Amino acid sequence: MNKLVVFIGLALSAVSCPYARAQETVQQVVQEEVTISGIVTDVNDEPLPGVSVSILNVPGLGARTDNAGKYSIKVQRFQTLVFSFVGYDKQEILFNTQMEINVKMQESGASVIDQVVVTATGNQRRIAVTGAITTVDVERLKSNPSSSMADALAGQVPGILAMQSSGRPGEVSEFWIRGISTFGASNSALILVDGFERDMNEINVEDVESFTLLKDASATAIYGSRGANGVVLINTKRGKEGKININAKVEGFRSSFTQLPKFADGYTYASMANEAKTTRNQEPLYSQAELEILRLGLDPDLLPNVDWMDILLRDATYSNRSQLSLSGGGRTARYYVGGSYHDQQGMYKVDQAMQDYNTNSNYKRYTYRMNVDMDITKTTLLRAGVSGSLRKENDPGVGTKAIWTSLMGYNPVMMPLTYSDGRIPSWTGNDDNLNPWVQGTMTGYRENWDNNIQTTLNLEQKLDFITSGLRFVGRFGYDTKNWNSIYRIKRPETWRIERFRNQGELVFSRTAEEMKMIQASSSEGTRRDFFEWDLLYNSNLGRHHFGAVAKYMQSSEVFTQGLGTELKNGIAKRIQGFSGRVSYNFGSRYFADFNFGYTGSENFHKDHRFGFFPAFSAAWNVAEESFLKDATWVDMFKIRYSHGKTGNDRLGDERFPYLYSIDQMTGGGYQFGDYQSSNSWAGMRYKQISSPDVSWEVATKKDLGFDFSFLNDKISGVLDLFHERRDGIYMRRDYLPTYVGLGSEKVRENNKDVYYRWPKANVGVVKSRGFDGNLNIKQKFNAVDLTFRGNITYSKNEILERDEQNTIYAYSLEEGHRVDQARGLVALGLFKDYDDIRNSPTQTYGEVMPGDIKYKDVNGDGVVNDADRVAIGATRRPNLIYGFGLSAKWKGIDVNVLFQGAGKSTYFINGSTVYMFQGGDGWGNVLMDLANSNRWILGVNEDPNAEYPRLTYGNNSNNNRASTYWLRNGAYMRLKNLDIGYSLPKHLVNRARLNNVRLFFVGTNLLTFSKFKLWDPEMGNPDGKEYGLSKTLSLGLSVNL
């Protein structure tokens, strides 16, 4: 696609300019139209049907070749005929006098040399790139059924580590460029859409022209600020000169859960509850008669057997999306107009009797985009873009989180769906304790609306009259964003019954009274504006190529709604910067590049406001050297190196750490009154201490990269090794000695910890290292085109410094370990017998019995306590992501398979789902896995290596704590995408006046391979209390005309 853009550009300048003058002179002479005809063939002289034939700069549909490849069209002299066809290079032929024009179309097999890459300072030839830049093939992102491109990135894009932790409609994957290299407030990448910081999730993937990842300092230094965590550049489609091009696509999805926790039935639950009691020498919870009543289903009120998951969750849900875009234009103006609708339905069943509103969780997104390019003069190009989106999320009244808490907490015996007299059961009156069916259908609904409009203006002026190759670009952007949340919630009267019948009658108590529907709403809004100008210069002197860019940027974001009463919320967040870049290359062989960003953020005191972020990079294209130039098997071999700095000014929600605030002391005070009269004054003190020296978090990045392409592009790929050191990570100084006298105080306010008089500083240091790369192999077997694609990203970080408590046990420091390193005790299996307990170090987490978890006394002090907690496993977020796939093409059929995997991810499982009977009150369920696994059973299976310890009814503080026993390996590999398409034969399609019709089937997350079986391993979820990920089957149709 990129190639096409350049080609058109080149063609325009090459073809139209010289003939423009010629046309003027002969215009009057030749006005009459003649009909010409010809045959269009491919290189093998096979006729090509459906080729579009149009006249340059003349509106209208033009003509098409028929099955025999023939066409005829009316044309005037000195007009240019344009032949274009998908998958072939465009050809332009000037009509003079010849009455027959036969054309041979060349298949467009863009070679790597010609590829164009979108960079921070405009387009660049791939060969000239010296930084670590990944261009993503947008086509690859399109088959993902998610509403957001973010979900399609893992395994497709080298350099990205991603995970999706919830599958609720509207929830999207988190991703990190080259992993996490800070424990500071922000570790997410900067996303620029058409040059400005915008939300990626509101973009319809069909509107995307290019998707580029900037990974190292040389590529991002120019963003100075905010570039530290990497940058994503997304450019949207623009119109192209030529006849109107219409694209339409509809898809229907069938989604189901990939893997949900499976729970035991009521009888098994009750038997195991009894086991949990008796194995600890307590009376069984259920008498024999009760077990029998349960088994026979004789008491559906007191001893029911309910499968709550089945009651609330559907087997599958159906969603759809569709999109339409039109583009085209003439010489002076070009347009692209696109719109899309995406409807993603949730998995909750609804009460069919209730038609007033929808309680199912769902997500709807409407987007539109209009991009217009206007040539105001020959050298002035104005680009205007307006786009917007409306996103609506629906959820049951209590919200999805509460529902999943209940789904995991309600066991089959706990309560019936309704009591036999029609009353509605619920554990307590709390939202996340209501029974799941009530939560899903009887609590009303909540809606969130997200409404955004973006405007982009872009003025490009060629300044060739000053010096050739000089260009000015001015950009202006203005975005508004509104977020509204409306709750319409209610609750039925709910009941609970006593554990036993009283003389055969149920004893009810009310857990909550009825709440009629009430409404609550809140809103938030922001306004953003951006202003930038660039001065670009390019010059070629023989084999010397120079390039230079100077750039100024400023942006501000201000709240327009929901500011609250705090004055500082009304102050815009502003950033200002100046950056530049100088590049030089000699004969496309040696490349050098220097760039810098000088950026200021109002988050910092004026003495520390601006940060300077330089970077240099160099590349050597070995293939251009004389000793390789004649080697036909090498198309490209380039070695790159870059070294530079970028910054990060994001401090989370916090602003102006360099300011202090003062408030009145609460309580106490000084009495200035006379005897029996009061005149008391409270003292004043610092509320917030100023930290005036706080400044930028600085990343120093090094990158060594190799780009290669061999055997006529059959084998190509990229490999990058990177190293990053993040200095000055902003954090609170938690361990200043008290004698400093700050009176630091932690206060709980509105369920949040608030830190008063706690200074902050740039004290953390994190190092991260890793590699990423990809490999493509293309091969043609007869009529089958095969492409193998593989990519991998690995990143490992280590905290070098942070503010933490000193300790005699170095292993308990975070220093020297990964960011968010999992920590816990080392389990040595289960206690074999009482002798084993007596002969082992004393465990300080309550009394232990045989079958309880035995821990390692790491520091050898004879006692197992929190000082024995060590780093175990890795981190919840994967440190390794890979993907590989194969595409094949044969005639009209194309097949694409993508496997994606993650590694170096470990997490603890815990909570009521895993620590079964933890509550000791009947809340919580028993996993099928526990019921069927090799668990420790007194007198039956006293295996010290059993998968689950001796059961306990109630919390067992020895067993139920983070240790290697509960640490799970989150590594997985999945068949992420299977995409099968069939393009209808040309002759059929063309008869319907269409260009291309493709029917396709896409399967997502069809298979998952992992050691972790309880629920979807990708979610990294400890307790299963989260909406699961989806397995999706979709059928779709795309039409191009």
Add this chain to the structure above:
Amino acid sequence: MEVNKTNRRCWPIQGIWVALIVLCCVQCKDVGSEEQAVAYDPSKPLLVTDFLPKEGGAGSNLVIYGDNFGNDPSQVKVVIGGKTAKVVSVQGNALYCIVPSGAFDGDVQVYVMDESGEEELAHGEAPAVFVYEKKWLVSDLVGTYYEIGSQFEEKEGPFGDCGAFKEMTWFTLDPKNPNHLYVAAESNSARKIDLEEKYAYYFKTQGVGRKSVMTWRLDGDQDLVTAENHASDTKNAFYVFSRSSNFTSSQVVDRVARGVNGAAVHPVNGEMYYSIFRAGEIWRYDFATGESKLAFANPFPSTAVFIVIHPSGEYAYFTNYEHHYILRSDYDPIAKTFKRPYPVAGSAQSDGYVDGVGTNARLRNPAQGVFVKNPDYESLGGEQYDYYFCDQYNHCIRKLTSLGRVSTFAGRGNNGAEGYANGDLRLEARFNGPKAIAYDEARKCFYIGDKNNWIIRKIAREEE
């Protein structure tokens, strides 16, 4: 019919569109239905083959196996030992019923009735006999259980229609008329329960605020003494309601005391001991002389201390409510006062629920207790009494033997085990914050002030 040419050409595409649209519109099915058992079939015999469990007492769950029971509980009658059992559910070859009280004979009869429920259609008898045990059972004495708390009423009335009993803190039986149970209930009206008439009266205590405890004078008419738990350092705390006025007129005792939670009269010498919350002190008051002096200081200040004196007067239990333990103090017959106390059950450091000996046991807010003579001890000589007390937030009644062993007498025990159920003491019965207790010597039963269920419960042994 002539079909348009263009349409024909395009049909596959249109078909796909239609298919996709249909696909998008498909919706999901709803919740599945339950399986139904078959109705009684008159052409087949009614069979009773077995039941489970084989033994039990009143209120036990009983599953009866057989065949052709039908599916309607209202058309099935189960008679055990001549008493009709409540049938909860019936399902073809099994049914679930509740063992009725007094089913001593234990024969199990099952009848299928006609639709009116009057005429027997079929009959079957179990081959074995249910072994019926007599046992201690918890039941309701008086008070209404409210499913919706806010709908409660407080009123006088016969048993069965006298509303809720809120805030019960102390029970005492009139020593001269054991048919009258007096209930102290803080700021709520005190009550007089007539156990013979089965009627609940208000016991009007004009001008007395929070009534924390009631006790009886030993001398004279054995008048009723009510303590007022107030927060004033200048206010008298005790009121004597005279028997001669039928407890309608009261006389204030000239004794200032603040925060009185416990008070008891010595059964031999007649002086009164009372506890003071803030200072945590136990005072001795002599009705005859009007003299008041400190008996001893409780180990902890700011705690409610309930006092129960042994019927012999030789010792007393001082229960530290907020410190979860019980102290014992022995009586000095020469100085005629209680001596420095020592702990006998529970730990002042921690609450919990553990049965065990002495300070190894754990309690959670122990409240009123009562000494009950245990006939088993008679042959052993020496101490003859067990001490039963309410362990309020373990929601149970516990027993402390003279040797210091704590066990659970009724209720499930433990924090969070509250509830409301009658039946077997440990297996089924549940209380919700029981606080007051009395033992009725004449009827050989306990009355429990089930504070948060607002009901007076009764614990009695089943009689034939």
